[in-house]
Amino acid sequence: xxxxxxxxxxxxxxxxxxxxxxSPTAGIDLPAPAGEAEEWPGRRHVLDLDDFSxxxxxxxxxxxxxxxxxxxxxxxxxxxxxxxxxVTLFYEASTRTRVSFExxxxxxxxxxxxxxxxxxxxxxxESLLDTAHTLxxxxxxxxxxxxxxxxxxxxxxxxxxxxxxNAGDGWHAHPTQALLDLYTLRERLxxxxxxxxxxxxxxxxxxVARSAVWGFTKLGAAVTLCGPPTLLPAGELPWPVxxxxxxxxxxxxAEVVMALRLQRERQQAGLLPSLREYVRLYGLTAERLARAxxxxxxxxxxxxxxxxxxxxxxxxGAQSAIADQVTNGVxxxxxxxxxxxxxxx
Amino acid sequence: MTGEDVRxxxxxxxxxxxxxxxxxxxxxxxxxxxLLVGLRTxxxxxxxxxxxxxxxxxxxxxxxxxxxxxxxxxxLWLGRPRLEPTDVPVDVSGRRVVLVDDVLFTGRTVRAxxxxxxxxxxxxxxxxxxLVDRGHRxxxxxxxxxxxxLATRREQRVAVRxxxxxxxxxxxxxxxxxxxxxRSSGVQRAIGGS
Numbered sequence: 001x002x003x004x005x006x007x008x009x010x011x012x013x014x015x016x017x018x019x020x021x022x023s024p025t026a027g028i029d030l031p032a033p034a035g036e037a038e039e040w041p042g043r044r045h046v047l048d049l050d051d052f053s054x055x056x057x058x059x060x061x062x063x064x065x066x067x068x069x070x071x072x073x074x075x076x077x078x079x080x081x082x083x084x085x086x087v088t089l090f091y092e093a094s095t096r097t098r099v100s101f102e103x104x105x106x107x108x109x110x111x112x113x114x115x116x117x118x119x120x121x122x123x124x125x126e127s128l129l130d131t132a133h134t135l136x137x138x139x140x141x142x143x144x145x146x147x148x149x150x151x152x153x154x155x156x157x158x159x160x161x162x163x164x165x166n167a168g169d170g171w172h173a174h175p176t177q178a179l180l181d182l183y184t185l186r187e188r189l190x191x192x193x194x195x196x197x198x199x200x201x202x203x204x205x206x207x208v209a210r211s212a213v214w215g216f217t218k219l220g221a222a223v224t225l226c227g228p229p230t231l232l233p234a235g236e237l238p239w240p241v242x243x244x245x246x247x248x249x250x251x252x253x254a255e256v257v258m259a260l261r262l263q264r265e266r267q268q269a270g271l272l273p274s275l276r277e278y279v280r281l282y283g284l285t286a287e288r289l290a291r292a293x294x295x296x297x298x299x300x301x302x303x304x305x306x307x308x309x310x311x312x313x314x315x316x317g318a319q320s321a322i323a324d325q326v327t328n329g330v331x332x333x334x335x336x337x338x339x340x341x342x343x344x345x
Numbered sequence: 346m347t348g349e350d351v352r353x354x355x356x357x358x359x360x361x362x363x364x365x366x367x368x369x370x371x372x373x374x375x376x377x378x379x380l381l382v383g384l385r386t387x388x389x390x391x392x393x394x395x396x397x398x399x400x401x402x403x404x405x406x407x408x409x410x411x412x413x414x415x416x417x418x419x420x421l422w423l424g425r426p427r428l429e430p431t432d433v434p435v436d437v438s439g440r441r442v443v444l445v446d447d448v449l450f451t452g453r454t455v456r457a458x459x460x461x462x463x464x465x466x467x468x469x470x471x472x473x474x475x476l477v478d479r480g481h482r483x484x485x486x487x488x489x490x491x492x493x494x495l496a497t498r499r500e501q502r503v504a505v506r507x508x509x510x511x512x513x514x515x516x517x518x519x520x521x522x523x524x525x526x527x528r529s530s531g532v533q534r535a536i537g538g539s
């Protein structure tokens with residue numbers, strides 16, 4: 001099963017716009033290979049992946065290929081979104097996601113204003129909608145929002161005239177993270193349909209996991225959720241996924257392993273008997289990883305608790321795609337900023 | 346234009362590019378090496394054909410790239426075209442760059458392509474080769490090499506079909522009102538060769 005796709009990573013790298021290691025006169029394939037069936041009917045908001053079709057996801061990933069080529073240039077900027085004003089409005093701490101959005105907007109020539117709620121009028125009691133209306137009146141075209149309450153970006157999208165990109169809302173959704181995960185995997189493995197993906201950790205409180213499962217299942221991957229019963233959603237799940245409490249069993253034959261950050265307050269809340277117990281049962285070690293397929297891809301949305309949900313030798317090992325995830329995040333967010341607001345022509 | 350007319354026009358373009366080149370196809374009169382850059386979509390196979398012919402004429406390898414100038418367009422407010430890969434595998438700085446496209450019309454695509462190529466480096470020279478120049482420029486842009494000049498009305502459409510993409514070579518002039526019918530019934534009016 002693995003032999004047949006030994007050449008796939010090379011192909012994927014070329015498709016992503018990396019400089020080919022060939023001579024200047026090497027042949028360029030003509031015409032461009034037809035990708036997945038793509039579509040882009042146009043949308044003003046990206047709030048989650050639950051309402052994305054596989055064709056829309058394919059269009060985002062393909063657009064990100066073109067964006068990644070720009071990121072490899074000496075002058076990493078194009079004028080496509082000149083005159084557009086993007087405001088990042090973060091009610092929760094973030095480094096990588098906020099910087100990633102800011103860079104994405106700047107690489108496309110947009111103007112960017114960053115609002116950290118902790119130092120804004122929010123501390124004077126201004127409501128979310130007041131703040132959003134004010135930013136709109138100041139000229140914001142796109143609001144990139146992170147909020148601790150699930151659904152907050154939906155309220156803004158409904159009531160304020162801005163385009164809204166959800167950068168994480170409560171436990172609910174983190175669609176740009178899911179898209180960059182899909183992009184990184186496509187780059188590594190070529191194809192996502194049929195791949196065996198394990199997501200391990202605190203699924204219950206994870207917006208990353210929820211959006212990732214929507215994305216993976218829409219593209220036809222076989223997803224297994226793994227974690228202690230107290231950290232898995234109860235009741236019937238809205239996705240076609242398997243649930244496995246034993247990580248060693250879940251890893252058997254896995255081609256992708258995504259470890260999630262364990263928030264330490266989960267233990268304080270009584271959901272875990274002890275941190276040491278969690279590490280012993282669910283920490284991703286090199287020994288455990290060996291149970292997955294040879295060459296299985298390791299992912300983590302960051303920030304990592306090294307030595308808890310993932311060991312350093314795995315996080316920085318040859319199978320890790322974690323650094324690629326961060327780099328690809330800029331390309332994915334550029335793709336979404338480009339695609340927002342306009343239908344295909 | 347029939348398939349044979351297209352073939353002749355491409356051969357003419359190759360000879361013109363080589364002639365301006367004072368010597369071999371590999372080195373221009375100012376000593377700069379040639380780089381052909383095809384513009385999406387049909388400039389890409391045209392540039393590949395030109396490279397083959399220029400390599401046959403000179404016996405030396407010619408560099409080839411492809412460029413999608415969409416992100417430099419001035420009409421993105423109309424919508425968001427699907428992006429094609431840009432792949433210019435050599436440094437453009439110091440090169441003689443020949444942009445290759447199928448049709449030269451308003452000049453706006455070429456303006457965008459000029460901005461795009463300048464962001465990749467500082468070419469010694471930039472020239473433009475087109476299969477068809479149909480007139481009606483909206484910007485002060487001209488082609489250095491023209492396969493075939495066509496007299497058209499502004500509202501007409503010039504449909505270039507190339508074997509690599511469309512399965513056959515031809516250039517057809519389509520009246521916009523009839524363009525829908527043309528799609529279903531095939532060729533409207535073939536244009537005679539030079």
